[in-house]
Structures are given as structure tokens and as C-alpha cells.
Amino acid sequence: AMRALGYYHAVVKKSLHIDDKCWHAEFAVEPGPQTVISELDISISGDAADDDEFRKLRGKLLLKRGYPLRHDQYESMKNRIASLAMDQGYLNGEFTEKKLLIDKDQNTAQVKLVFAAGKRMRFGAVTVKQQVLEAAFVEKYLAIKSGEFYTSEHLANTYTALSNSGYFDSIDIRPDLQHIDNQRVPVTISLQPKIRHHYGFGAGFDTDIGPLGSATYINRRLNRYGHFLTANIELSPVLSTADVEYTVPLANPAQDAFSFGGGLKYEDTDSYRSDTGKLSARLKHAFDSGWKQTLFIDYSFEDFDTGTSSGRTLVLAPGASWLRSVSDNVLRPTKGYRTQFDVSGSYKNPLSEVSYLQGALSAVWILPAFWSDSGKWVGRTELGATLVEPFAKLPTTYRFYAGGINSVRGYAYKELGPKDSLGTVEGGTFLSVFSVEYEQAVFEDWGVAAFIDTGNAFNLDAIQLKTGAGLGLRWYSPIGPVRVDLALPLDESDSSFQIHFAAGARL
Numbered sequence: 324a325m326r327a328l329g330y331y332h333a334v335v336k337k338s339l340h341i342d343d344k345c346w347h348a349e350f351a352v353e354p355g356p357q358t359v360i361s362e363l364d365i366s367i368s369g370d371a372a373d374d375d376e377f378r379k380l381r382g383k384l385l386l387k388r389g390y391p392l393r394h395d396q397y398e399s400m401k402n403r404i405a406s407l408a409m410d411q412g413y414l415n416g417e418f419t420e421k422k423l424l425i426d427k428d429q430n431t432a433q434v435k436l437v438f439a440a441g442k443r444m445r446f447g448a449v450t451v452k453q454q455v456l457e458a459a460f461v462e463k464y465l466a467i468k469s470g471e472f473y474t475s476e477h478l479a480n481t482y483t484a485l486s487n488s489g490y491f492d493s494i495d496i497r498p499d500l501q502h503i504d505n506q507r508v509p510v511t512i513s514l515q516p517k518i519r520h521h522y523g524f525g526a527g528f529d530t531d532i533g534p535l536g537s538a539t540y541i542n543r544r545l546n547r548y549g550h551f552l553t554a555n556i557e558l559s560p561v562l563s564t565a566d567v568e569y570t571v572p573l574a575n576p577a578q579d580a581f582s583f584g585g586g587l588k589y590e591d592t593d594s595y596r597s598d599t600g601k602l603s604a605r606l607k608h609a610f611d612s613g614w615k616q617t618l619f620i621d622y623s624f625e626d627f628d629t630g631t632s633s634g635r636t637l638v639l640a641p642g643a644s645w646l647r648s649v650s651d652n653v654l655r656p657t658k659g660y661r662t663q664f665d666v667s668g669s670y671k672n673p674l675s676e677v678s679y680l681q682g683a684l685s686a687v688w689i690l691p692a693f694w695s696d697s698g699k700w701v702g703r704t705e706l707g708a709t710l711v712e713p714f715a716k717l718p719t720t721y722r723f724y725a726g727g728i729n730s731v732r733g734y735a736y737k738e739l740g741p742k743d744s745l746g747t748v749e750g751g752t753f754l755s756v757f758s759v760e761y762e763q764a765v766f767e768d769w770g771v772a773a774f775i776d777t778g779n780a781f782n783l784d785a786i787q788l789k790t791g792a793g794l795g796l797r798w799y800s801p802i803g804p805v806r807v808d809l810a811l812p813l814d815e816s817d818s819s820f821q822i823h824f825a826a827g828a829r830l
Contacts, residue, residue, distance in 0.1 A: 329358040329392035331427050358392040361431035367404070371413055371440030380407055392432040397423060404438055412473030413440040414500065414508070444473040447507030453514035456490065457547045461514070463576050464488055473498075473508050484577040485514065489551070490543060492517040519544050530824045531727045531736035532561035545569075549576060561736065563589045578609045590719070592737045594748035597627040597719045614647045621667075622674070625718035630747035636718050639675040642667025650689070650830045655799050657699050660688040661830040667721075679711035681721060683754070687829050697764035701829070705730070705778070707754035714752065722750025723780035725789070728823035730756055731776045733791020733810035735821060740780035751780035755788070762797060770797035774808070789814045791821075803827055 325333035332355030340347045363386060371377050380403060385396040401421065408416035420437035446467050453461060466480035478496055485494050493515035498508050523539035535557060542552040554567040566586030573579035581604075588599040601623040608616045620641045627634055643666055650659030668680040684706045692698035711717045726734035740748045756778030764770045772795035779788050793810035808823040 325352070325354060327394045329394075329432075330354040330356075331358055331425065331430070332356060356430045358425060358427075358430050358432050360386060360388055360390055360392055360434060361426075361429075362433040362435075363388045364433075364435045365404075366435075366437045367440060368438070369413065369416070369440035370443040371408065371411070371416070371438075374411060374440075374443075376407060376411055377404075380404065386434060392425075397434065401436065404436070408438070408440055410475040412444040412508075413442075414444050414473070414503070415442070416440040442506050444503065444506050444508050446471055446473050446477075447504065447509040449510045449512065451512045451514065453491075453516065455516045455544060455547070456549055460547070460549050460572070460576070463572075463574070465512075467510055467512075469507075478510075481512070485512075488549075488576065490514075490516060490549065517543055527826065528824060529559070529728075530822060531729075532559040535559045548572075561591055580607045581605070582607070588720075592724075593735060594724060594737050594740065594750070595627060595629045595719045597625055599623055599625040599718070599720060612647075613649065614645055617644045617646075619643070619667075623718070623720070625720055627719045629719065629743070629749045631743045631745050632715055632749065634716060634718075636716050637674065637676050638669050638718060638721070639672070640667045640669045640721075648830050653828065654803055656689050656828075656830055657691050658689055659830050660686065662686045677711065677713070677716040677718075679709055679717060679721060681707065681709040681711075683707035689830065692761070695763065699762050701758075701760040701762060701772075701774075703756070703758040703760075705754055705756040709752040711752060717750075719750060723752065723754035724748065724750055725754065725756055725778055725780045728806070728808065728825045731778050731789055731791050732758075732774065732793060732808055732823055733776070733812040733821050734789060735818065739778075739789055741782050741785065751782050753783065753786075754778070754780045760795075762795075768799045770799070771795065772797055772806075772808070774810075776810075793820075804829075 334353045334355065336351040338349045365381065367377055384400050384403070386400055401418065405416070417439060418436060419439045420435060422433070422435040424433040426432070446469050449465065449467050449469055451458065451461055464481070464484040466477045466484065471477070478498070482494055482496055485491055491514045495513040497511050499511065500508065502509055519542065521541040521543065525537040527535045529535055537555070537557045540554045545552055549572045551570050552567070553570070556565045557563060564586060566584060568582050568584035570580050570582040573581060583604045585600070585602045590597050601621055603619060603621045606618045610616065620639070622639050624635070624637050644663060646663045648661040650656035663685045665683045666681065669675045669678060671678040685704070687701070687703045690700045692700060707723050709721065709723070723740065724737035725731050725739035727736040731739060738748065741751045743749045756776070758774060758776040760772055760774035762770050762772040774795065775790065775792040777788050777790040781787065790813040791810045792813060793808055795806060795808035798805040803826060805826045806824070810821050810823060812818070812821070
């Protein structure tokens with residue numbers, strides 16, 4: 324064990340003592356001088372000699388001249404060279420010389436590695452086996468191109484793109500290393516399609532909107548060019564929606580799509596009632612950085628009633644949103660974040676009855692507690708601002724409200740916001756919500772939480788933040804996390820406490 328760390332002159336003194344109750348063994352270790360690397364010679368021949376990735380690897384190797392010798396680092400160095408060669412397409416590469424010479428008298432070591440990489444391989448013929456989509460369309464998902472250098476990254480990117488496409492249930496990518504011809508590696512991709520029609524039904528309960536029923540229909544292949552259709556219905560006493568969307572993949576279908584559709588929404592809260600119909604078109608793009616961008620235009624008609632005022636408003640609103648979500652675990656993240664920016668607006672014209680400009684930011688972040696491997700912090704914020712004229716014509720869809728499990732806990736769903744002369748919440752032009760929560764795991768799939776939320780929807784002439792705090796129970800079920808919170812309002816409210824229940828991932 325000591326030699327593995329470079330100590331070749333370690334002396335171990337041991338003794339054994341026995342008394343009436345037990346025996347005791349003692350070991351005293353004198354490590355002696357540590358062996359130092361006096362010579363380090365790493366030679367890479369073949370096409371890899373001019374490969375930038377191998378140049379980068381040299382700078383990252385842990386073994387250096389003058390450094391202490393560690394056998395695990397020596398083995399790691401050999402493995403990293405061989406692994407990089409395979410990843411970069413040097414499939415016939417091998418070590419022709421591997422020497423580690425130890426001079427115990429001088430406490431020095433000489434390392435010599437000679438790696439013959441040989442010729443770098445390229446992708447040969449790429450054969451895709453599937454029958455449900457046009458071959459030219461499927462090829463747009465492939466990062467593998469015949470004649471390009473062979474890399475494991477291209478193989479992995481191809482698998483990811485095909486998996487994320489939603490069309491295939493089984494994906495098998497096989498480089499044929501037995502039939503390499505003229506440094507060309509043939510690749511066969513076998514794809515099994517998902518079922519064309521998907522139906523889904525669900526039932527649940529949310530303390531903000533009550534009992535909830537849902538139905539989903541997806542047609543994954545309207546034609547051989549990858550067009551698909553999604554339809555959703557959600558019904559509850561407070562919020563009910565129905566929408567349909569037709570999606571057309573574009574030239575780079577792994578990143579770009581165009582969709583159009585329509586929807587209906589009915590909402591009846593303690594603050595307002597509204598009926599909305601909407602037509603929309605969306606242009607979606609996924610950046611390599613992980614950001615997802617949506618450019619859209621919505622044409623909506625809303626009939627709303629806030630108690631003391633009511634209206635029917637047509638709005639033609641172009642806008643954009645940007646979203647990024649990163650986590651170390653989809654169902655039970657211990658570290659990650661989710662950030663979304665939204666902007667939309669309209670100018671009064673024959674097709675739109677109100678002028679407004681609105682921007683919003685929402686963010687959730689999760690950080691591990693430094694004092695506990697099983698604890699984590701969850702932060703959340705929502706910010707929004709609207710310029711509008713006149714406010715009375717602004718539909719409730721574009722007004723800000725606060726309160727509820729995903730807003731300020733301790734207050735009912737959309738209970739908070741500016742009030743009219745009769746005390747009815749009519750919504751605000753600004754929004755500010757902040758939340759801090761600490762969660763501690765107590766069993767394998769259970770946790771407890773403590774939190775404090777503050778914020779409100781408001782107008783600039785009257786800013787009044789409301790605060791709620793409480794305790795929660797977390798269950799990480801096989802299908803996703805479930806949250807139950809008991810929250811107390813620390814400011815005036817219509818209720819003395821709120822029980823909040825919700826399911827689903829936060830990021």
C-alpha cells in the first residue's frame with residue numbers, strides 16, 4: 324500500500340498486547356523518503372501527434388517531472404491516453420512501450436510511455452434502418468457524416484438527438500469495427516418507432532385549483548416528414564384549459580420547430596372570472612448552450628370580470644421567452660437552477676384594443692447545504708413589470724397576482740394584489756416575490772422543509788409586501804416529488820393558515 328504512493332522504504336513496527344478483557348494491536352509506520360519522478364518521457368506517434376486534443380491532455384496529466392510518484396496516477400495516465408485515442412478515432416492505437424523504472428537507492432523513478440496511434444479513422448457508410456419516416460428527414464438528426472473524422476462524441480450526440488426527437492422507442496447505433504476499409508468505419512443505426520397514437524389520462528388534487536382531471540392525445544407522425552399534433556384538456560373548479568398544437572420540424576429538427584394552434588381557458592378565482600380564447604404561432608429554437616428560445620404571436624379574446632369592473636378585450640401580442648434548466652437529477656435534484664425570461668407587448672390598433680409592454684423573470688435555484696450531505700437550499704424569485712394604457716382594458720391574463728403554493732405561501736391562490744374601492748383584488752402592473760426554503764432528508768424518500776416567502780403584486784403608488792412562513796413535508800415518489808406545506812400568513816389575510824399541496828419537479 325505504501326509503495327503505491329511512492330514510499331519504497333517504509334518501516335512498520337507492530338506490537339501486540341493482551342490483557343484480561345481483550346488484545347490490542349499497534350502499528351507504527353515510518354514512511355521514509357518518497358520517490359520522485361526524475362524523468363518523464365511521453366511519446367505519441369501517428370496522426371495523433373498533431374491532434375489538439377492530445378496536446379490538451381498533456382497539460383492535464385497529473386504526473387510531472389519533480390512530482391512524487393503515485394502508481395494510481397501512472398495507471399490513470401495510461402488509461403486517459405488510451406481512452407482519448409478511442410474517442411478520437413485512433414481505433415488501432417496501442418502502447419508499444421510502457422516503462423516505470425524505480426531507483427530505490429536514489430528514490431527516483433523514470434517513466435516512459437510510447438503510444439503508436441496510427442491512422443485516424445473516419446466514418447464510412449452510414450446505414451439507417453427504419454420505415455416510418457422519410458430517410459432525408461431522419462438524416463437531419465445525425466451528427467455522423469460519412470467521410471468526417473470518427474469520434475465517440477458524434478456517436479453520443481446522434482443518440483441524444485434521436486432519443487429527444489420523440490419518434491423512436493429503441494435506438495441502436497453500431498460501428499462495425501470488423502469491416503474497416505481504408506480507415507473508414509461503417510455505422511448501422513437501427514430504429515424502432517414509438518406507437519403513433521398516444522393517449523393519457525390523469526387525476527389529482529391541487530390546493531390552489533382543487534380536484535384536477537386531465538386528458539392528453541399525441542399523434543407522433545401525422546406524415547412521413549415528422550409533423551406531429553398534441554392536444555390537452557385539464558379540468559378543475561378554478562382553472563380549466565383545452566389546447567391543440569400542430570408542430571412542423573424545420574431544417575435542423577433537433578433544434579428548430581414551428582408550431583401553430585389554439586386554446587380555450589376558463590378561470591374563476593376569488594379575485595376574478597375570465598373566459599379566454601386564443602390563436603397562436605410559435606418559432607422555437609434550442610441553442611447549444613442549453614437555452615431554449617420561443618418567438619411567438621398570440622391573438623386572444625378575453626371576457627373578464629373582476630367584481631367592480633368587467634371587459635371584453637382583443638389583444639394581438641407578439642413576444643419572446645428564453646428558458647434554461649439545469650439539474651443533477653431530474654426527480655430529486657440536489658443542485659441546479661431554472662431561469663425564464665418573458666417579454667410581450669401590443670400596440671392599440673384595429674386588431675388589438677390595448678397597448679401594453681410587459682417583462683417577467685422567474686428563477687428557481689437549488690444548492691446543497693455545506694454542513695449536511697442530505698440538506699439543500701431552495702430559492703425562488705418572480706419579478707414582473709407592465710406599462711399599459713388604459714389598465715381597465717388589460718385582460719386578467721396579463722395582470723399580476725400573488726399567493727399560492729408557487730407564489731407566496733400562507734395566502735390563497737391569487738389572493739394578493741391591488742384592490743379596488745370595494746376591496747376586490749383587481750391585479751397589478753408589477754410583481755415581486757422572493758422565497759427561501761431549507762429541506763432536510765429524514766428517510767430515503769422523505770424530507771421535511773422550513774420556508775419563508777414574501778412578495779406581492781402591486782402598482783407603484785402603493786407597494787405592500789406580504790409574508791408567509793411554515794413547514795412542509797416532501798415525498799419523492801417513483802413518478803416525481805410531492806409537496807405538502809402548512810403555511811401561516813404573517814400579515815392580514817382572509818384565512819389564518821393555508822395547506823398547500825402540489826406534485827411535480829421544480830426545475
